[in-house]
Amino acid sequence: MxxxxxxxxxxxxxxxxxxxxxxxxxxxxxxxxxxxxxxxxxxxxxxxxxxxxxxxxxxxxxxxxxxxxxxxxxxxxxxxxxxxxxxxxxxxxxxxxxxxxCPMHCEGDKVYDKAGSCPVCGMDLVQQPIINHSVEYTCPMHPEIITDKPGDCPICGMDLVRKETSISEENKSYKNLLGKMKISLLFTIPIFIIAMVGMFHPNPLNRIMDDEKWNWVQFILSIPVVFYTCWMFFVRAYKSIITWNLNMFTLIGIGAGVAFLFSVFGLLFPHLFPQEFESDHGSVHLYFEATTVILTLVLLGQLMEAKAHDKTSGAIKALLKLAPTEAIVVVNGIDQPISIHDIKKGDLLRVKPGDKIPVDGKINQGFSSVDESMITGEPIPADRKEGDNVIAGTINGTRSFVMQADKIGSETLLAQIVQMVEDASRSRAPIQKLADTIAKYFVPIVVVIAIITFFIWQQFGPEPRLIYGLINAVAVLIIACPCALGLATPMSVMVGVGKGAQVGVLIKNAEALEKMNKVDVLVIDKTGTITEGKPSLEKIVSFDNNEDDLLKKIASLNQQSEHPLAKAVVDFAKAKSVKLVSVNDFETIVGKGVVGTYEGSKISLGNQKLMEHIGAIVSASIAEKVIAEQQLGKTVSYIAIDEQIAGYITITDAIKETSKNAIAELLNQGIEVIMLTGDNENTAKTVAEELKLSSFKAGCLPEDKLKEIKKLQATGKIVAMAGDGINDAPALAQADVGIAMGTGTDVAIESAKITLVKGNLQSIVRAKKLSHHVMRNIKQNLFFAFFYNVLGIPIAAGVLYPVFGLLLSPMIAALAMSFSSVSVIGNALRLRTVKI
Known part of the structure; x- marks a missing residue:
């Protein structure tokens, strides 16, 4: 409901x-x-x-x-x-x-408790990965001993070993299909041999039994195939008809069912059939071999799809394997092994050389280099020291350290990445609507074509006309494959999103992935996007020559702010051992600065707009000094006490090494790169000229960025916006594709459709390349699916017969149909090898 x-x-x-x-x-x-x-x-x-x-x-x-x-x-x-x-x-x-x-997402986000088939398309349901899987331990000598913690066996004293508590339903499904495939082959191969040998004249098998008895042998051998190993296809066909969700199995069920029922009827009541249905031996043409071979080949296709599905979700499973199952907790100086599920926030954990980091946290003692390539896509290990953050699933280098657990379970970055990949993999790209529209009418059209095929052959075909009509109609039903159309988009999206996660590009949904390929304008912020986002206070200038007192005031004011510039001021003060005090009436004025009350005086720290807001007048001499600093690419903030300018600070924020190359590459691709920043005109101009940006706009408030993006969109541009701050959130939400730096604020990441774990512009180039490869792959899949059906159905109907005398056997049609879906999945899997 x-x-x-x-x-x-x-x-x-x-x-x-x-x-x-x-x-x-x-x-x-x-x-x-x-x-x-x-x-x-x-x-x-x-x-x-x-x-x-x-x-x-x-x-x-x-x-x-x-x-x-x-x-x-x-x-x-x-x-x-x-x-x-x-x-x-x-x-x-x-x-x-x-x-x-359902891998084709026929019912959107709907999920089921048990394995089975989709009630709409009939395909096997796929299991979502169990992200926080449990781990059990058992004794190699006494398997009846099972515990959720490592230790010793209470019977023999041996070390307990890990035991996987569950086998994925995907593997169970594959093994079940594999077992049925073996049984099908066991019965189908003899039927096929009997039918093929029967085409010889004279038939060598007649030395053992006559044709009628061999027909009975084929019937008996076909029963396990029709009513056991492949019975699920008829069940799905029946469900599709009564619910009118016509799909691939509707066609298979009708085609194979007609062939089987015709054969059974011909075996039991041969005298009711006209003479043209009889073979050269005088018995009715039976199609037990066609029925069983068709069904077995369809089963083979399902088996191959089950195997291929396992590979398409390989990226998610690879991410899941990054998380260790155990950790070492330090309690009163003693190391104790612990399950990862028993870790609590605040626990001290020892990470030994070569171990995987169990949860997100900060290094409490020691230092090391950490391989973060599996999360960020960057191959060079990152140096981490006391106070630095470390990420679950990354691998420690050659030194041991102690860390404090800050985020556990689903709060870790790794768990969030897995969930984001999982959600994006199951989202629908707009291009999927085309395939959905066609698939809606596909099956009824194929059934009509099959009926027309039968009557055309029955009226105008050579003798035996009814036999030709029946065989070609069945071939039309069998060769048509709506699933190839349905799988074309979701398979590519699933593999592409997984590929992105492996290189630190997290896609929130398939729509963003598709739109990224069409982007022709990239709007970027400066601080934290182009620059490192780790500004440092270079100097403080006081007009009354009391710099230490002025530093104490602005640092005390900024200790309540989360802005990167504020952190730079506080860090500078702490390095000089300045003692901070509490400030009253603290307020952040977005896009301008901060104000507060310090020992009865109103302290203001911010840009020119803040000074205008509070009524402080900047003299020409002060403005001249500030402009000189800004022209060097530095950010300057004024300091006012009770609406009087008392000084200013200069802050430097280095441009990221990756920014210049990334912007140059984007410009070469014909993408406009526009910088919208809250910084001043002079600083922004210096940065824009150094990076050769298409254009820039300085002094932007959040609403200004929002208006600029709307203005670009109104001209028909497809706009991507990259930012990392709170003031970027409205623009990120408005843009066709919002791109958040993973190093930025939470609200920016929430508002964006793509998150870059590493947080540099080179990852935007990767996102653009990934989008291009995925969309090209989807179009290849759709072309193949369309071309396959447009070409295959007429051939199965017999259009080549009048000119070349060629007909398509229903068995060959079944083989072609089975491989069509597998080919689409196989093409999608190629995305795993592309270089972005």
Missing amino acids: THNYQVTGMTCSGCENKVKSSLLLLPEVTAVDVSKDTKSAKITMTNHIDLAVLQQALGNHYQISLPSGGASTEEKKSCCATHTHQKAPIIVHPAQAGKFY
Whole structure:
């Protein structure tokens, strides 16, 4: 059942994501469609959920009600431009992990508790990876001993070894299909041999038995194939017809079913058939070999698809394997082994050389180099010292260190990456709509073509006309493959998103992946995007020559701010052992600076706009000094005490080494690169000239960036926006493709559609290349699927017979159909090897 609700309080894409993820935690909820623009939520649920339960799931940040509710004026204001959000962690939903979904996403985000087939397309459901899988330990000598912790066997004293507690349902499905395939071959091969040898004149098998008895042998041998190993195809065909979700199995069921029933009827009642149905030996043409070979080949295709599906989700599984299952906790100076699931926040963990880092945290003691390539895509190990952050799944170098656990379970970056890849893999690209529209009418059209084929052959074909009509109609039904169309997009998206994750490019959904290929304008912020985002205070200038006192005031003011420039001031003061004090009435004025009250005086620190805002006058002599600093590419912030200019500080933020090369490459691709920054005109101009940007605009407030992007979009441009700050969030949400630096703020990451783990512009080049390769791969798949069906169906109908005398056997048609879907998946798998 599906109900519509009104949700108030949503003001950005981050809000939409938080509402959706919170509602999906409810076990009864199977799908959620949320829109901040209409302030609505469309919820699909297995049974009715009370409004109070829904409200409890959302907490106090958002209000859910029936559609009659209204939104207040206050709710319409853009929260992103005025305050920060607490990041909603990407949660691995326990209600969905390990469940099953259709690889063609016929029902969107709907999942199932058990393995089976999709009720719409009939394909085998695929299991979602179990992200936080449990680990058990057992004794090699006494397997009945099972525990969830390492240790000694209570019987023999041997060390317990790891035991995988479960085999994925995907592997179970593959093994089940493999077993059925062996049985099918065991019975199909003799039937095929009997039928082929029967074509010889004289038939050598007649020395043993006559044709009628051999027909009975074929019938008996076909029973296990039709009613056991391949019976699922007929079940799926029946379900597709009664639900009118016509699909590939509709065609297979009709085609193989007609051939089998015709053969059984011909075996039991041969006297009811006209003479033209009889063979040279006087018995009716039977098609047990065609039926069993067709079904066995379709089963082979399913087997190959099951194997290929395992590879398409290989990136997710590779990410899952990064997380270790054990860690070493330090308790009172003693090292103790512990399961990763027992780690608590604040625990001290020892990481030995070569070990995987178990959770996210900070180095508490020691230093080392850490291989982070599996997360960031950067091959060079990063040096990490005391106080530096380390990421779960990365590999320690040659030194041991002790770290403090800060984020555990689904809070770790690795778990968030896995969940983002999982969600993106199951999203639908806009190009999929074309395939969906065609697939909707595909099966009925094929059935009509098969019927027309039969009547044309029956009216105008050579003798035996009815036999030709029946065989060619069956071939038409069997060769058509709507699944190749359906798989063309999702398989490429799944592999492409996984490939991106391996190089530090996280795609939130398939739509962003498709749009990235069309981007012709890239808008970028300066601080943290072009530059390192790690500014340092170079000098402080005081007009009353009391720099230490002025530093104490602005550092005390900035200790309440999270802005990178504020951190630079505080770090500079701490390095000089300046003692900070509390400040009252602290306020951040977005895009301008900060103000507060220090010992009765109003302290202001910010740009020219802040000085104008508070009424402080910048003299010509001061402005001249500041401009000189800005022309050197430095950022200058004025200091005012009680609306009087008291001094200024200069801050440097080095341009990233990767920025120049990345921007040059993007410009060579014909992409405009525009910088919108809140910094001053002189500093922005220096940076723009050094990087040879297409254009720039300085002094931008959050609303200015938003307006500029809307203006570009109004001219028909496809705009990507890259940023990392709170003030970038509205622009990131407005852009066709929002790109957040993984080193940036949580709200920026929430608002973006692509996140760059490493946080440099070279990753944007990678994202662009990835999008290009994926879209080209999708188009190749769609072309193959279209071309295959457009070419195959007429050949199966017999268009080549009048000129070349060629007909397509239903068995060859079955082989071609089975390999069509596998070919699409195989082409998608090529994305794993592309260099981006």
